[in-house]
Amino acid sequence: MELGLNTYQQHEQIDGEKTLGRISLNSADMYKVMHLDGRESNAIPKKRTEQFLVGDWVTLDPQIDFDLINERLPRYSTLGRITGEEYRAEQKCAASNIDQLFICISLNKNLTDSRINRYLYALKKDDEYQTSVVLTKSDLTSDSSKIAAQLAAKLQVPVFCTSSVTSDGIEKLRSSILPGQTVSFYGNSGVGKSSLINVVAQKEVMATSDISAKTDKGRHTTTSSRLIPIENGDFVLIDTPGVKSIGVGANDLAQVFPEIAELAKNCRFNDCRHLDEPDCAVKEAVQNGTLAQKTYDQFLALQKESELTQGYLDKKLAKKLNQKAEFKKQTINYHRYRKPPM
Numbered sequence: 001m002e003l004g005l006n007t008y009q010q011h012e013q014i015d016g017e018k019t020l021g022r023i024s025l026n027s028a029d030m031y032k033v034m035h036l037d038g039r040e041s042n043a044i045p046k047k048r049t050e051q052f053l054v055g056d057w058v059t060l061d062p063q064i065d066f067d068l069i070n071e072r073l074p075r076y077s078t079l080g081r082i083t084g085e086e087y088r089a090e091q092k093c094a095a096s097n098i099d100q101l102f103i104c105i106s107l108n109k110n111l112t113d114s115r116i117n118r119y120l121y122a123l124k125k126d127d128e129y130q131t132s133v134v135l136t137k138s139d140l141t142s143d144s145s146k147i148a149a150q151l152a153a154k155l156q157v158p159v160f161c162t163s164s165v166t167s168d169g170i171e172k173l174r175s176s177i178l179p180g181q182t183v184s185f186y187g188n189s190g191v192g193k194s195s196l197i198n199v200v201a202q203k204e205v206m207a208t209s210d211i212s213a214k215t216d217k218g219r220h221t222t223t224s225s226r227l228i229p230i231e232n233g234d235f236v237l238i239d240t241p242g243v244k245s246i247g248v249g250a251n252d253l254a255q256v257f258p259e260i261a262e263l264a265k266n267c268r269f270n271d272c273r274h275l276d277e278p279d280c281a282v283k284e285a286v287q288n289g290t291l292a293q294k295t296y297d298q299f300l301a302l303q304k305e306s307e308l309t310q311g312y313l314d315k316k317l318a319k320k321l322n323q324k325a326e327f328k329k330q331t332i333n334y335h336r337y338r339k340p341p342m
């Protein structure tokens with residue numbers, strides 16, 4: 001099993017002789033690593049503070065019943081944005097060294113441009129991986145291919161229109177994945193992501209959940225990312241169930257709305273949120289027509305969400321730091337008393 005090594009080598013140089021592995025599970029400070037022979041073992045970072053992402057290529061120092069992770073090889077891509085410190089990065093980045101990201105959106109839900117835009121803003125990284133939109137459950141809508149074509153023209157990304165029930169569009173999606181590539185699917189619970197992955201992989205790799213039609217909400221069973229080699233399909237899947245909602249950070253907002261960032265320089269307050277502050281240049285621009293109302297509304301929606309996400313992340317970060325301290329206490333004995341090799 002090559003686990004995507006050939007593709008990796010197209011991006012980064014590897015010295016031959018090292019014992020290589022790829023991080024296959026990252027769950028509450030526990031790592032598993034997959035070997036090129038398909039074996040999976042428990043793994044512990046040699047530098048105990050080091051953080052890894054599922055998909056990382058690492059060199060290993062095998063012990064009797066686990067592997068020590070020596071060194072992480074450079075990442076050519078990370079899913080999501082790295083913003084600030086690693087703890088935050090970990091929440092936002094659930095995978096590394098991926099080649100393609102498929103953003104799944106169900107056709108039976110209200111398909112709003114702003115939601116798709118939000119995903120694209122948060123997840124699109126042209127220089128690192130290919131991003132595509134996958135419309136799911138096309139069997140439930142009659143004009144699905146028209147919608148797909150319109151979206152593709154507007155978003156400037158490939159748009160696949162698929163159904164796991166009729167297999168519509170599956171072959172097209174499947175053939176966009178080159179041999180040895182590492183791919184990841186992003187989608188809210190219930191969009192049919194697991195069913196889609198299973199038909200693409202032609203194998204039951206994901207447990208699918210039947211959802212109540214009434215609530216239209218799925219259930220989440222696991223939250224840790226996993227590396228899943230798809231043997232007959234010859235590609236590698238990274239499942240990232242923990243990435244549930246993608247937030248947009250405050251800095252990202254300025255990138256997404258450069259015209260608003262420019263106007264904001266003339267607001268009276270540096271931290272103007274352009275809502276009801278006096279002498280707000282952004283609101284003035286809306287009133288005199290130089291800034292489209294629609295852009296302003298989209299900005300406000302994203303700003304609100306970014307503020308909510310920030311509050312949520314701050315809480316999670318505090319929790320994570322507590323957990324880290326606890327983990328440190330538990331593992332310190334191992335590192336302190338580990339005997340040098342004879």
Ligand SMILES: Nc1nc2c(ncn2[C@@H]2O[C@H](COP(=O)(O)OP(=O)(O)OP(=O)(O)O)[C@@H](O)[C@H]2O)c(=O)[nH]1
Pocket residue numbers: 136137138139140162163164165166187188189190191192193194195196207208209210211218219220
């Ligand atoms: N009509 C139709 N229903 C589908 C399709 N794909 C999935 N479903 C249904 O949608 C529901 C959710 O499917 P899953 O594949 O479990 O969805 P998921 O996005 O993986 O959801 P989680 O496992 O909760 O993350 C199930 O009831 C499926 O039967 C499709 O192409 N067409």
Ligand SMILES: [Zn+2]
Pocket residue numbers: 264267268272273274275277279280281282283
């Ligand atoms: Zn303002």
